[in-house]
Amino acid sequence: MKITRRKLFAGASSLAFAGMIYNLNGESFAKEQKIYGYGPLKKDPHKILDLPEGFSYRVISSLGDKMDDGFLVPDRADGMGCIALDDDRVALIRNHEINLKNQDDDAAKILSPLLKEAYDHTDENIPHAGGTTTIIYDLSTGKRTKEFYSLIGTLQNCAGGITPWGSWLSCEENVTKAGENSQLDHGWIFEVPATQEKLKKPFPLKAMGRFNHEAAAVDPKTGIVYLTEDRPNSLFYRFIPNEYGKLHLGGKLQALAIMEYDKGLDTRNWQSIDFKPQSWRNVKWIDLNDIESPKDDLRIRGYKEGAATFARGEGIHWGDNELYFCCTSGGKNKLGQVMRYQPSKFEGTTDENNVPGKLQLFFESQDPNDMNYGDNIVVTPFDHLLICEDQYTDIVNNYIRGLTPEGQPYPFAKLVVQTEPAGCCFSPDGKTMFVNVYRPTMTLAITGPWNDFRV
Secondary structure, three states: OOOOHHHHHOOOOOOOOOOOOEOOOOOEHHHOOOOOEOOOEEOOOOOOEEEEOOOEEEEEEEOOOEOOOOOEOOOOEEEEEEEEOOOOEEEEEEEEOOOOOOOOHHHHHHHHHHHHHOOOEOOOOOEOOEEEEEEEEEOOOOEEEEEEEEEEEEOOEEEEEEOOOOEEEEEEOOOOOOOOOOOOOOOOEEEEEOOOOOOOOOOOOHHHOOOOEEEEEEOOOOOOEEEEEOOOOEOOEEEEEOOOOOHHHOEEEEEEEEOOOOOOOEOOOOOOOOOOOOOEEEEEEEEOOOOOOOOOOHHHHHHHOOEOEEOOEEEEEEOOOOEEEEEOOOOOOOOOEEEEEEOOOOOOOHHHHOOOOEEEEEEEOOOOOOOOOEEEEEEOOOOOEEEEEOOOOOOOOOEEEEEOOOOOEEEEEEEOOOOOEEEEEEOOOOOOEEEEEOOOOEEEEEEOOOOOOEO
């Protein structure tokens, strides 16, 4: 399979996914046939990440490492994007999900010299410690060449998404208001260019709405940005920019609704199966008002106006003329769902109601061994989905799960560290997958025989 730099730069895969396979009782494929995948997982002697035979990882960044700007690598590494800088180098822009509750005030004081470049700070003039760090990584040598803060002063930067024009959209999953040990409101998206070589004062993209932002995916053809929201009663949003690639110039924010329903469809399937696995629905989009939402009620108002509701929309990634996103606690057993959206060929225009976009419940987990609380997601160069699990129990048991184009689940890796994997993304040549260990922060570069998949 030929993988082009342009496609992967835009977060695209070369093939569309096929349908999910269920038996007549609606049970998952895994209960009928086990998928070999890449083979049994081998115990990691370093007790970080178990991988199949032939795969290996390299730790390229760890909590407390001294960065090139003199500061230390912060904790809680979450969503991450990989963007090409040239033929050899990539920028890995990595979120840090730090908020006022989990911020170490003593450690945050070290950030005081960054006050002028910070978006916001506490009442004690300490910059909020959430934000992003950027790693410059050389694929030809397998080494990190530079690392630095690229965004600071934000709260609970969870996930985000890369853009076709070479930036990372970092999303705040936090709606702290001014006056709550903050000087400014939070709940925004911030854009971090891959070519940015040092920390700069950011500004929020307020036209993209204020809510518990989770992740973003951009259609490279239209520049429309699709957005998830991490709430039990979340909406699925799109932002139509006034000008392609210039999100700061504003645009229109809308929420997805189902054409056949005057009232909002409940896709969660908690009480009844209102959205059957594999079924499709034609969609429409509802304009949203008062999008800066001082009462944090955007999802509630949208649902009353007919928008569909989802169970904790989280990771989202663009494929080939379609996207996929995780609903972490969706499904009858609340183990998670994967939604698939195919835009209209007239997406964002007045003609799209005549040829509407479509939403499919691509996968709904029936068993924890299929998927258990899927979070960050990536469409891979080999036309699978890889999904980072985010479940916390007394003994954490999180995997990176795969879904084949036929929707067959398999385990790709097991995180031995008692935390979650996050931020999975691929290099433009498709040979290296990067993933974060959430806490304590580690960023890994994984290589191996990606084409050696077996059923």
